[in-house]
Amino acid sequence: MIPLRIKVETEADQPFVVRLRSFEADPREQISPFDAALERVGPEGAHYAGEGGPIKVLGIDPSKVDGDVLLVNPRRGTADRLIRNTSQHNTFLVTERCDQVCLMCSQPPKKHHVDLFPYFETAALLAPEGATIGISGGEPTLFKAQLFEFLRRVLDARPDLSFHVLTNGQHFGEGDREAMGRIDLGRVAWGIPLYSREPAIHDKIVGKAGAHERLLENVALMCRLGAQIELRTVLMLPNADGLPQLARFIASTLPFIRTWAIMQMENIGFGRMNWKTLFYDSSEGFEVVGRSLDLVRSRGIDAWLYNFPLCTVPEPYRNLAPSTISDWKRAYRGECEGCSLKTRCGGFFEWHPADHGYGNLGAIQ
Numbered sequence: 001m002i003p004l005r006i007k008v009e010t011e012a013d014q015p016f017v018v019r020l021r022s023f024e025a026d027p028r029e030q031i032s033p034f035d036a037a038l039e040r041v042g043p044e045g046a047h048y049a050g051e052g053g054p055i056k057v058l059g060i061d062p063s064k065v066d067g068d069v070l071l072v073n074p075r076r077g078t079a080d081r082l083i084r085n086t087s088q089h090n091t092f093l094v095t096e097r098c099d100q101v102c103l104m105c106s107q108p109p110k111k112h113h114v115d116l117f118p119y120f121e122t123a124a125l126l127a128p129e130g131a132t133i134g135i136s137g138g139e140p141t142l143f144k145a146q147l148f149e150f151l152r153r154v155l156d157a158r159p160d161l162s163f164h165v166l167t168n169g170q171h172f173g174e175g176d177r178e179a180m181g182r183i184d185l186g187r188v189a190w191g192i193p194l195y196s197r198e199p200a201i202h203d204k205i206v207g208k209a210g211a212h213e214r215l216l217e218n219v220a221l222m223c224r225l226g227a228q229i230e231l232r233t234v235l236m237l238p239n240a241d242g243l244p245q246l247a248r249f250i251a252s253t254l255p256f257i258r259t260w261a262i263m264q265m266e267n268i269g270f271g272r273m274n275w276k277t278l279f280y281d282s283s284e285g286f287e288v289v290g291r292s293l294d295l296v297r298s299r300g301i302d303a304w305l306y307n308f309p310l311c312t313v314p315e316p317y318r319n320l321a322p323s324t325i326s327d328w329k330r331a332y333r334g335e336c337e338g339c340s341l342k343t344r345c346g347g348f349f350e351w352h353p354a355d356h357g358y359g360n361l362g363a364i365q
């Protein structure tokens with residue numbers, strides 16, 4: 001698995017952001033005060049130096065972190081790779097707090113919160129040209145004043161960047177009109193989960209009474225404010241049968257959304273604890289999925305399959321199943337040996353158990 005946290009040594013005593021330069025920078029690129037250049041590589045690590053002082057990076061080849069933007073925590077002797085230069089899957093985890101307790105949550109909420117927005121802003125400004133940066137949690141909009149200001153400032157300063165924000169959609173209101181109006185919303189997609197047309201099913205999945213009603217009010221409000229919405233539905237046993245009903249509802253009532261994503265589950269966090277009662281084997285029961293996709297797409301709305309291994313999807317729908325699992329948590333299994341689809345298949349989550357899940361998968365020749 002690609003490491004997101006690496007070991008470092010530094011003389012600093014406070015956290016700081018730095019961009020590593022393992023090779024001479026392209027002369028067209030601007031060198032920033034946050035850059036640290038590689039000076040030498042020894043058996044004990046790679047030595048970098050910049051305006052912020054020396055930093056030693058341990059246990060990883062300097063070529064693999066060239067251009068990476070790190071948040072260094074000197075006391076722990078670690079650095080989080082906030083931006084990996086060559087990756088399309090950079091995400092800032094802005095909080096681990098959340099007001100929902102979803103049955104399949106891959107990142108169960110914690111009470112503790114540290115405001116890292118100033119570091120995220122610095123890191124985003126150092127991101128490679130044209131990057132899309134993910135924002136996730138926990139629930140990022142629990143800190144929406146900071147989030148809105150962060151988006152505004154970064155998007156104003158970097159016209160080439162865009163963001164994808166994962167949110168439960170519970171915390172928007174009319175009072176956000178002004179703050180949202182200052183953000184270039186054309187460069188922000190909001191990924192919002194909607195699990196069912198039935199309020200009781202949705203509320204049970206997210207562990208919050210009234211969440212469905214609030215969500216629909218806020219999706220409508222956000223669209224009125226000009227936000228681009230990607231509705232997300234994790235496919236599970238409690239909502240699989242109702243998927244066509246949800247598709248009809250989206251097609252008739254929410255045609256203004258940008259995208260609908262039907263997603264497969266991730267076997268980690270609460271998702272692992274509740275796997276047996278939640279996992280829906282779409283390799284054996286694709287009919288509800290296919291019918292729902294057809295319905296929504298026939299009304300001109302984009303609909304996609306996220307996190308579906310291609311061999312579990314009938315051939316006519318495989319073009320709707322892009323490789324969506326982030327590079328650092330993507331894995332392939334023994335069955336994938338020699339599969340002709342491997343280069344465009346997203347495979348599995350690293351932690352997907354070999355003995356649980358799909359009844360029908362295997363290499364496509």
Ligand code: SF4
Nearest residue numbers: 309311336339345362
């Ligand atoms: S066998 Fe592996 S690589 Fe091939 S389609 Fe299935 S999951 Fe993807």
